Amino acid sequence: MFDLSPEHREIQATARALAAAVEPFADEADEYVEVHPKVRELLAESGLARHVVPAAYGGASETLDPLTLAVVREALMYSSAHLDSMFGMQGVGSYSLAVGGSDELKAQWLPKVAAVEAIAGLALTEPDVGSDLRAVTTTMVADGDELVVNGRKSFITNGGAADFYCTLVREGEGWSMVLVPGNAPGLSIERGADLIAPHILGELTFTDVRVPAGNRLGVPGKAFSLMLQTLAVFRVTVAASGVGLAQAALDEAKAHALAREQFGRPLIELGAVAQKLAQSWTDVEAARAFVYRAAALAKDDPLGHLDYSSMAKVHATEAAAAVVDRSVQTMGRFGLVRGSKIERLYRNARPLRVYEGATEVLLDSLARRLAKGAR
Numbered sequence: 001m002f003d004l005s006p007e008h009r010e011i012q013a014t015a016r017a018l019a020a021a022v023e024p025f026a027d028e029a030d031e032y033v034e035v036h037p038k039v040r041e042l043l044a045e046s047g048l049a050r051h052v053v054p055a056a057y058g059g060a061s062e063t064l065d066p067l068t069l070a071v072v073r074e075a076l077m078y079s080s081a082h083l084d085s086m087f088g089m090q091g092v093g094s095y096s097l098a099v100g101g102s103d104e105l106k107a108q109w110l111p112k113v114a115a116v117e118a119i120a121g122l123a124l125t126e127p128d129v130g131s132d133l134r135a136v137t138t139t140m141v142a143d144g145d146e147l148v149v150n151g152r153k154s155f156i157t158n159g160g161a162a163d164f165y166c167t168l169v170r171e172g173e174g175w176s177m178v179l180v181p182g183n184a185p186g187l188s189i190e191r192g193a194d195l196i197a198p199h200i201l202g203e204l205t206f207t208d209v210r211v212p213a214g215n216r217l218g219v220p221g222k223a224f225s226l227m228l229q230t231l232a233v234f235r236v237t238v239a240a241s242g243v244g245l246a247q248a249a250l251d252e253a254k255a256h257a258l259a260r261e262q263f264g265r266p267l268i269e270l271g272a273v274a275q276k277l278a279q280s281w282t283d284v285e286a287a288r289a290f291v292y293r294a295a296a297l298a299k300d301d302p303l304g305h306l307d308y309s310s311m312a313k314v315h316a317t318e319a320a321a322a323v324v325d326r327s328v329q330t331m332g333r334f335g336l337v338r339g340s341k342i343e344r345l346y347r348n349a350r351p352l353r354v355y356e357g358a359t360e361v362l363l364d365s366l367a368r369r370l371a372k373g374a375r
């Protein structure tokens with residue numbers, strides 16, 4: 001069994017305490033499509049967002065530790081998807097800045113991200129572009145000491161709430177990234193779609209948005225790698241969210257199966273129910289062990305271990321879907337009640353298999369790697 005270090009255990013305890021503080025109003029928070037003020041306040045107070053920022057800019061460690069992030073997301077998602085998203089996006093939204101931004105730009109924004117005084121966003125997806133990100137159509141051109149952005153971004157987490165968006169654009173024949181402040185003139189933001197699992201989403205339109213040349217992230221025309229580096233660090237943390245959600249669903253089903261009797265016995269003693277619970281426990285433990293291992297591997301060389309992060313994400317998020325579905329079944333009609341915790345978990349499990357690399361897309365790229373001899 002993979003074991004966590006004492007330092008990781010300490011961070012886990014802090015994350016569990018934060019999750020427990022949010023739990024009493026998690027139903028409400030998970031319905032929010034804007035930042036829940038109390039969740040933001042508690043996240044800031046916990047100091048956990050310091051783990052998504054390098055130490056030189058107010059963060060907790062010299063380089064980000066995917067295992068720390070995984071342990072935190074597992075604990076937060078156990079209680080609330082809104083809380084998990086708020087924490088995760090501070091990192092996902094700011095990592096390309098931390099890797100590709102100028103010292104001045106980093107000093108301007110990253111300490112605020114660590115303190116949750118600024119909210120981060122990452123704008124890749126467009127109305128007609130999803131998994132195939134090389135097809136993005138939003139453009140950027142340099143004009144003197146300014147950069148001019150035009151186009152649209154869609155389904156952007158924290159859209160409308162974020163203080164800045166690290167934005168993927170076409171520039172000439174290549175791909176570039178740029179930091180666009182949320183209040184930049186020419187950037188208009190509409191509320192995004194209402195999802196079955198409510199989420200802060202915005203639709204961004206850039207009309208001749210001008211930002212200083214210093215807002216560029218990475219090398220002109222060669223910034224696609226910044227996006228890949230972000231995924232290499234954070235994909236495995238989405239897998240960890242899947243583990244936290246699966247554990248919560250298992251705990252709900254177990255409590256119900258212990259408390260409810262049918263045919264003169266607790267449900268947990270009825271063969272088919274017992275089998276389901278044991279299978280779910282097995283799935284949760286296997287997913288957790290693999291996620292921790294993949295996250296530990298990602299620490300020193302995230303891109304070099306992207307295959308394992310992808311496998312962990314596929315496995316853990318698909319396992320979460322199976323576990324939550326079995327849990328609903330175990331709870332019979334009580335599993336179908338709107339407003340119940342299990343119903344919320346059932347809805348919250350679904351997006352995990354779509355964003356930050358949909359299952360099929362990840363399997364497709366893993367198969368290509370396998371064909372080329374990776375193993």
Ligand SMILES: Cc1cc2nc3c(=O)[nH]c(=O)nc-3n(C[C@H](O)[C@H](O)[C@H](O)COP(=O)(O)OP(=O)(O)OC[C@H]3O[C@@H](n4cnc5c(N)ncnc54)[C@H](O)[C@@H]3O)c2cc1C
Nearest residue numbers: 122123124125130131155156157351355356358360361364
């Ligand atoms: C809650 C939520 C939050 C999000 N937040 C953000 C955000 O902050 N920033 C951002 O930029 N985007 C965000 N997105 C968008 C997300 O990244 C995309 O939904 C995702 O990339 C998939 O794109 P798509 O939905 O357009 O699906 P498509 O790319 O149209 O795919 C549809 C289906 O086809 C499959 N498919 C596609 N290509 C292949 C292939 N080559 N081989 C096999 N199967 C394939 C997919 O697996 C999927 O099942 C968010 C989405 C959600 C749901």
